[in-house]
Amino acid sequence: MNVFKHLIIILLTATLFNCGNGSDKKNFSISTNATNNTIALNEKLQLTIQNPKNLEIESVSYALDGKEITEATTLTGFKLGNHDVIATIDYDGEIETAIQNIAIVNNVAPKVFGYEIINTYPHDITSYTQGLEFYNGELYESTGQKGESKLRKVNYKTGEVLKNIDLADNYFGEGLTVLNNNIYQLTWLSGKGFVYNVDTFERTSTFKFGKSHEGWGICNDGKMLYKSDGTEKIWYLNPETLVEDGNIQVYTNKGKIGKLNELEWINGKIYANIYQKNGVVIINPENGATEAVIDFSPLKERVTKHKGLDVLNGIAYNPETETIFVTGKRWDKLFEVKIIKE
Secondary structure, three states: OHHHHHHHHHHHHHHHHHHHHHHHOOOOEEEEOOEOOEEEOOOEEEEEEEOOOOOOEEEEEEEEOOEEEOOEEEOOOOOOEEEEEEEEEEEOOEEEEEEEEEEEEOOOOOEEEEEEEEEEEEOOOOOOEEEEEEEOOEEEEEEOOOOOOEEEEEOOOOOOEEEEEEOOOOOOEEEEEEEOOEEEEEEOOOOEEEEEEOOOOOEEEEEEOOOOOOOOOEEEOOOOEEEEOOOOEEEEEOOOOOOEEEEEEOEOOOOEOOOEEEEEEEOOEEEEEEOOOOEEEEEOOOOOEEEEEEEOHHHHOOOOOOOOOOOEEEEEEEOOOOEEEEEEOOOOEEEEEEEEOO
16 A cells, blocks of 8 residues: 555656646747857847747747847947847747847957067066056055965065065955055955055955955956956946946957956056966957957066066056056066057
8 A cells, every 4th residue: 555655656746747847848949140159249130039839929029138129139339248138928828038148259359569668677576466556656566375465565666665464374365456545455265355545554344255256356447346257257346335236258359368367447448467378458348348469478588587487467557657567476577668559
């Protein structure tokens, strides 16, 4: 009798499970004109509903990034990167949604810019540079590695350390930016960042990361903070609440650029180091388009070779001189350069 009861329970469970699966089956899907689900900015995206059961469709509406689109939409004004096209299908008195992921890439290749070295200054060869930024004519630097991470104010012309605090040994320091007399410093894997008074270096608060998880680079445009996390994403960060409020995805005309590291806001654009590369990309902060690249790899040949020497990292724009300062991890030189738009 017990065996019979158990058999009935198993059969009922299987029946309910199959019914549940059946109700989740999708009747519709979306097909597009995107090659390998990739399409360029300003091209026309064409959408078609696949209806293999020939159900009677009453209406279809489409949305991309929460914005209503039509079955033939020119992709102007959209952010680059991966996005979901959502179709809402009204049929036979029911409503079903279908989702198709597409990648929007830039419609032009990035330009290649050159540079001219204006000056060369000394830099602490032991500093594993992560963040670099001018504020009111002073240069601030954040460095990494556990047990070596610090926050500094530096005389850039002499290399003299004017102010310094060490992070606790369990923190790996990352990028920094200064806004409204506050220094915002990231850490790598601890999921948190610190806020300091720019004059005293007193830590005033701690904030946690959201969906970005890791801390890499950070900059600001005078109002908003921008944070990288080692992927192709740059997150908008509210400086008051320090809550992530969306992101851009950095793409060229070919695809995404990952490992975005140190960031600097320069004349309306975001300049970003790419980790383990000795170059910089110039990014449109509105849509994530890579507009230009700069190859700084020859600079590494100008610094002292030693065992701990690592890649280029550190970009700082000095508005007083209208020049850019770059260095690297454990480089003994800080280079002042002028960008040449070729």
